[in-house]
Amino acid sequence: xxxxxxxxxxYGRALVLDDVGLTVEPGQVVGLIGPNGSGxxxxxxxxxxxxxxRAGLVTLDGRPLAGLEPRALARRLSVVAQEGAxxxxxxxxxxxxxxxxxxxxxxxxxxxxxxxxxAAALTRVGxxxxxxxxxxxxxxxxxxxVLIARALAQRADHLLLDEPTNHLDIRYxxxxxxxxxxxEVTTVVxxxxxxxxxxxCDELVxxxxxxxxxxxxxxxxxxxxxxxxxxxxxxxxxxTDDGVQLLFRPLDEQxxx
Amino acid sequence: MGLTTAVDTGPxxxxxxxxxxxxxxxxLDHAARRRSxxxxxxxxxxxxxxxLVLAVGLGAVAISPATVARIVGHHLVGWPxxxxxxxxxxxxxxxxxxxxxxxxLLVGAxxxxxxxxxQAMVRNLLADPYLLGVTSGASTGAAAxxxxxxxxxxxxNALSASAFLGALAASLAVFLVARAGGRITSLRLLMAGVAxxxxxxxxxxxLIFAADSAEGARSVLxxxxxxxxxxxxxxxxxxxxxxxxLSVAALMVWGRKLDALAVGDxxxxxxxxxxxxxxxxxxxVVALCVGAVVAASGGIxxxxxxxxxxxxxxVGAAHGRVIPVAALIGAIFLVWADxxxxxxxxxxxxxxxxxxxxxxAPFLLILVxxxxxxxx
Numbered sequence: 001x002x003x004x005x006x007x008x009x010x011y012g013r014a015l016v017l018d019d020v021g022l023t024v025e026p027g028q029v030v031g032l033i034g035p036n037g038s039g040x041x042x043x044x045x046x047x048x049x050x051x052x053x054r055a056g057l058v059t060l061d062g063r064p065l066a067g068l069e070p071r072a073l074a075r076r077l078s079v080v081a082q083e084g085a086x087x088x089x090x091x092x093x094x095x096x097x098x099x100x101x102x103x104x105x106x107x108x109x110x111x112x113x114x115x116x117x118x119a120a121a122l123t124r125v126g127x128x129x130x131x132x133x134x135x136x137x138x139x140x141x142x143x144x145x146v147l148i149a150r151a152l153a154q155r156a157d158h159l160l161l162d163e164p165t166n167h168l169d170i171r172y173x174x175x176x177x178x179x180x181x182x183x184e185v186t187t188v189v190x191x192x193x194x195x196x197x198x199x200x201c202d203e204l205v206x207x208x209x210x211x212x213x214x215x216x217x218x219x220x221x222x223x224x225x226x227x228x229x230x231x232x233x234x235x236x237x238x239x240t241d242d243g244v245q246l247l248f249r250p251l252d253e254q255x256x257x
Numbered sequence: 258m259g260l261t262t263a264v265d266t267g268p269x270x271x272x273x274x275x276x277x278x279x280x281x282x283x284x285l286d287h288a289a290r291r292r293s294x295x296x297x298x299x300x301x302x303x304x305x306x307x308x309l310v311l312a313v314g315l316g317a318v319a320i321s322p323a324t325v326a327r328i329v330g331h332h333l334v335g336w337p338x339x340x341x342x343x344x345x346x347x348x349x350x351x352x353x354x355x356x357x358x359x360x361x362l363l364v365g366a367x368x369x370x371x372x373x374x375x376q377a378m379v380r381n382l383l384a385d386p387y388l389l390g391v392t393s394g395a396s397t398g399a400a401a402x403x404x405x406x407x408x409x410x411x412x413x414n415a416l417s418a419s420a421f422l423g424a425l426a427a428s429l430a431v432f433l434v435a436r437a438g439g440r441i442t443s444l445r446l447l448m449a450g451v452a453x454x455x456x457x458x459x460x461x462x463x464l465i466f467a468a469d470s471a472e473g474a475r476s477v478l479x480x481x482x483x484x485x486x487x488x489x490x491x492x493x494x495x496x497x498x499x500x501x502x503l504s505v506a507a508l509m510v511w512g513r514k515l516d517a518l519a520v521g522d523x524x525x526x527x528x529x530x531x532x533x534x535x536x537x538x539x540x541x542v543v544a545l546c547v548g549a550v551v552a553a554s555g556g557i558x559x560x561x562x563x564x565x566x567x568x569x570x571x572v573g574a575a576h577g578r579v580i581p582v583a584a585l586i587g588a589i590f591l592v593w594a595d596x597x598x599x600x601x602x603x604x605x606x607x608x609x610x611x612x613x614x615x616x617x618a619p620f621l622l623i624l625v626x627x628x629x630x631x632x633x
Contacts, residue, residue: 099530
């Protein structure tokens with residue numbers, strides 16, 4: 001379980017997050033949505049202690065994040081973050097094995113069992129055949145799946161993802177999120193695409209200008225009267241036999257009737 | 258339709274643990290990976306021993322490897338008890354060449370592993386150990402010692418001591434400048450290193466200008482280009498040995514942390530490696546190691562830049578393997594570069610920095626071309 005209570009964060013005087021709260025029950029998948037600059041990534045970073053909130057408290061299974069030793073935190077919480085391209089030609093196998101490092105003592109080498117866990121994680125996301133390729137040379141979608149494999153190899157029961165569907169074509173967007181869904185670990189995922197959020201999340205938190213504009217089930221949050229003031233775009237809900245789909249159009253083009 | 262099939266592939270979540278226990282076959286060729294690393298390290302260690310014996314034998318007076326082995330064995334382990342060599346040969350091997358070869362392998366290993374660490378730390382494959390202003394600091398210290406007799410209190414070790422202190426002072430300055438904003442990022446570290454380096458370069462030039470001594474300027478220049486000529490069994494050599502061995506050991510132990518840091522600060526953090534704290538530790542190790550090495554041998558260039566790339570080509574980029582392999586290759590390469598420096602223009606001795614640059618610069622050009630080919 002992950003909770004954030006009254007979390008504020010800012011650079012200089014401007015607040016990027018202002019009194020934000022969040023509760024993720026065990027096994028739940030919670031989506032963070034909101035327009036660019038609404039504080040989604042910043043909130044996510046406070047959840048894995050990459051940023052220390054100016055005020056408020058973040059807890060993991062009831063324990064304050066600040067009190068957890070870095071490696072202990074890494075054993076319980078894995079993260080798929082956006083990171084600039086690294087130049088170092090690490091292979092995919094080495095990259096995924098890094099996920100085992102929080103479990104290894106300083107003088108310990110990764111054991112055969114660690115290698116098996118890494119292999120299983122690669123198989124799980126369907127990129128076992130890339131094990132000996134250089135990570136930096138992969139396509140965006142392959143990289144994303146390798147990073148998820150690394151998070152899986154970490155064997156933590158909490159998972160945070162920052163826009164894991166970036167750079168993926170539609171099929172892999174669904175594949176990655178349904179994989180996350182089936183892991184049954186406590187998950188927070190930043191998403192841009194509201195239709196993906198509707199399909200794969202149990203709960204949504206809608207951020208707007210650093211505050212929580214709405215929170216609840218996808219059905220409760222993904223409504224025109226909630227979304228339109230935040231995104232400043234016209235929203236149309238279309239019920240289909242496969243759940244609700246959202247359609248968008250600019251507000252100034254809306255039919256005057 | 259394609260969508261639903263895509264969604265339903267893959268095993269159930271409950272199977273994950275069973276997968277690992279059942280699928281004994283797939284361990285990413287763990288044994289083969291181990292074996293290949295062990296072979297590289299074993300082979301290079303053998304190569305280093307051969308290098309040692311051959312390099313000691315080569316020079317103005319050639320001495321056969323067998324004689325070299327006997328003399329070294331006699332001095333190290335007391336076997337054989339009697340050496341059938343002339344006392345001149347014995348003196349050349351034991352007093353002149355062996356300390357020089359030993360210093361060479363320490364300097365090569367130290368610069369190579371510090372290069373690896375630096376490249377991971379600032380996340381730039383063109384970084385080298387001199388980036389952090391360490392050499393510039395050592396040069397300023399050495400120039401002050403040569404031209405103005407600084408550090409005379411250290412007696413015959415005045416030059417090494419003041420160069421070492423200069424190196425540490427420069428590292429400290431880089432560290433303080435880089436830390437000014439709170440977090441030490443790779444970019445900040447790079448810029449601080451370049452800025453401090455230029456400032457100290459100006460200081461060294463000013464010292465040479467102010468001293469107004471042609472002889473002194475020549476000594477400083479020679480020192481800047483690097484030489485192992487000062488090597489003998491002495492306290493500074495012992496200091497270099499201890500510092501380099503400890504640095505190599507520390508960096509080997511930190512292999513995985515270096516991997517994580519090389520990927521990115523966020524990644525390092527999420528794998529339980531606090532990036533700023535780890536960078537500070539690395540900075541201390543690299544500053545001490547490069548400081549000690551430069552104080553003993555001057556500013557030998559290109560080793561720290563080029564050897565890490567060679568090592569990566571052999572064993573991949575994971576630092577647990579790269580560090581020991583880079584140390585061994587660096588040691589072998591520098592010892593042979595020194596052999597070339599002292600034999601090519603006999604009886605004159607070339608500054609070793611000229612040799613390493615002659616070999617290293619073309620390599621760097623190839624690297625840059627390759628780099629552009631892959632990044633576009």
